[in-house]
Amino acid sequence: MKYNFDSDEISKKRKKIIKEIIIWVVEIILVILLAYLLVEYAIEKTTVVGESMETTLQENDKVIINKLAYRFSKPKRFDVIVFKQTGKEHSYYNIKRVIGLPGETVQIKDGIVYIDGEPITEKADVELIKNPGLAVEPVILEEKEYFVLGDNRNLSEDSRFANIGNVVSGDIIGKAWIRLKPFNFVNELNPAKETKTENTSDK
CATH class of the missing domain: 1.20.5 (Single alpha-helices involved in coiled-coils or other helix-helix interfaces)
Structure with missing residues (x-):
């Protein structure tokens, strides 16, 4: 065979x-x-839309979102977060800085943000606020609610206004992590000037 x-x-x-x-x-x-x-x-x-986070982030900046950041921890004060509002029709994400945390009371007096009656020391170099909006009166944050502001304080729609309001944790996509061009970590951008920090602390 x-x-x-x-x-x-x-x-x-x-x-x-x-x-x-x-x-x-x-x-x-x-x-x-x-x-x-x-x-x-x-x-x-995501891409930054609008001028509300200047000078930290500019319009059309490309930003990488860390979506794992808050799966095992909660947003901290001064974190820059990315969120999408439930029920809103626009397709873009909002990017703002966390100022007030759940359970706290936020109020804006004489252009300065107060948390539980004490003025905060800003992490970013920002202007005094001309329009306190809803925060002219004390804003009490409920569980899972955050009070956010844009770093361009006088040209930002944020928690001071009803169309944004307090941000609930379920609407948070993640933490603004990296700006791609020019490359930098978002939390390292726009640090507060020492003199401004000292002045704010003294008030």
Whole structure:
């Protein structure tokens, strides 16, 4: 009986090709799955809309959102957060700085933010507030509510106004993490000037 070596060789090559195709398909699926998981649960890119965060962030700046930042912890005062308001039709994200935390009372007097009756020392270099909005009266934050302000205090729609209001934790997408161009970590941008910090502390 004569053995067909050519047929055996063809069969081996065919199996090798099929194996390589399967590996290739699995790798593509894994890459797509990883990309999906990263975008859905870890990071996302957004574009700054408007001037409300100047001079920390400029309009059209590209920002990477750390979506894992608040899965195991809560937003801290002065964090720059990205959020989307429930029920709002606009497609863009809001980017503001956390000022008031759940359970605190926020009020703006003489252009300065007070938390539980004490003036805060700003982390960012910001102007005195000309329009306190709703915070002309004490604003009591409920559980899971945050009071946010734009760093461009006199050209920002934020928690002082009813169309934004207090931000609930469920609407927070994540923490504004990295500005892509020019590259920098958002929390390192626009630090308060020492003289301004000292003056605010003295009041």
